[in-house]
Amino acid sequence: MVQLAFLFGLGGNIVSFMVFLAPLATFYKIYKKKSSEGFQSIPYVVGLFSAMLWMYYAFLKSDTTLLITINSVGCVVQTIYISFYLFYATRQARIQTAKLLLGLIVVGYGLIIVLTQLLSKGQARAEIVGWICLVFALCVFVAPLAIVRQVIRTKSVEYMPFLLSLFLTLSAVMWFFYGLLLKDFNIAIPNILGFFFGVLQMILYLIYKNKKKIVEPTLPEIQTQIIVLEEHKLPELQEQILDVIKLSAIVSSEIHPMVPPQIIIPMNPNGDGKNGDENKILAVQVKEAASN
Known part of the structure; x- marks a missing residue:
């Protein structure tokens, strides 16, 4: 023993x-x-x-x-x-x-x-x-x-x-x-x-061991608001988007001034140049909303 x-x-x-x-x-x-x-x-x-x-x-x-x-x-x-x-x-x-x-x-x-x-x-x-x-x-x-x-x-x-x-x-x-x-x-x-x-x-x-890892979002990723717009929805969503941008700018500046909200506005996917002016106008409005 x-x-x-x-x-x-x-x-x-x-x-x-x-x-x-x-x-x-x-x-x-x-x-x-x-x-x-x-x-x-x-x-x-x-x-x-x-x-x-x-x-x-x-x-x-x-x-x-x-x-x-x-x-x-x-x-x-x-x-x-x-x-x-x-x-x-x-x-x-x-x-x-x-x-x-x-x-x-x-x-x-x-x-x-x-x-x-x-x-x-x-x-x-x-x-x-x-x-x-x-x-x-x-x-x-x-x-x-x-x-x-x-x-x-x-x-x-x-x-x-x-x-x-x-x-x-x-x-x-x-x-x-x-x-x-x-x-x-x-x-x-x-x-x-x-x-x-x-x-x-x-x-x-x-x-x-073979499962795909679930990546949890980091703090900057959570704070950063990324909005992707489809061109055909721009006229109907413009007002709502501007309100979201204003709110996002306020919240982002209060929580983390160094991480401003990011806005991605795609141009016409067909590349035919249509509605280009509308996109430019919206981009200017977004910029002004974020600065305010």
């Missing part, structure tokens, strides 16, 4: 190490851009806190050497990621990351150690820390719900790589059986949820 647990723990170390390497593509992009703009440090700070928390729990338990090894590697890797992020981050991003490190690592982790050392001892201390690890791990495993929601909404798996989902699922399987064989349910239980969400992500990947 112990040997089988060792094999699953070893497998968990290998797969988890592959998961730790997944953000390398992200940091290569940061290196190429020479800026961390568009990326957040939250996943790496949370990853560091999680690794430190599980290491503390492993030191309080017996026969958890493999839990110590992988989380030691995790602490080193996440620290490198955070340092790299801070090197290329903007001043505001550095301040936010520093606050997060102070609140989660220094205050949060520090309080857990101090309170558990003062208020408990022996097996009771290990059980309390184990419950803290269990609750935190469940919260971390629920995080992919945001990615799942984005995939369903956009019908795109651009930000949910299949290999990462596969490795997360395998990792959950390895650590579940490792905890189960050691009869440590603080390790086993969270990985049930991890396995469920991993399988869900892979299913969604297979469903949406």
Whole structure:
């Protein structure tokens, strides 16, 4: 039983190490851009806190050497990621990351150690820390719900790589059986949820991998009013269009003065030059309406 647990723990170390390497593509992009703009440090700070928390729990338990090894590697890797992020981050991003490190690592982790050392001892201390690890791990495993929601909404798996989902699922399987064989349910239980969400992500990947991505309009696109008129409708719609232009100009100048409404008025599609004067007159009226 112990040997089988060792094999699953070893497998968990290998797969988890592959998961730790997944953000390398992200940091290569940061290196190429020479800026961390568009990326957040939250996943790496949370990853560091999680690794430190599980290491503390492993030191309080017996026969958890493999839990110590992988989380030691995790602490080193996440620290490198955070340092790299801070090197290329903007001043505001550095301040936010520093606050997060102070609140989660220094205050949060520090309080857990101090309170558990003062208020408990022996097996009771290990059980309390184990419950803290269990609750935190469940919260971390629920995080992919945001990615799942984005995939369903956009019908795109651009930000949910299949290999990462596969490795997360395998990792959950390895650590579940490792905890189960050691009869440590603080390790086993969270990985049930991890396995469920991993399988869900892979299913969604297979469903949406060939779907056309739904592009959501950006703010300037929403603010910009584009009106295409057919020539034969110009006489009947002229008054309504002028009213719309006036309203659009007012709203656009109030919301975003730098994004004026755009009006597209096609000429005669037959190219025979008819109604050209009417088009010119309407264009002048549109220009005057927008300026007013």
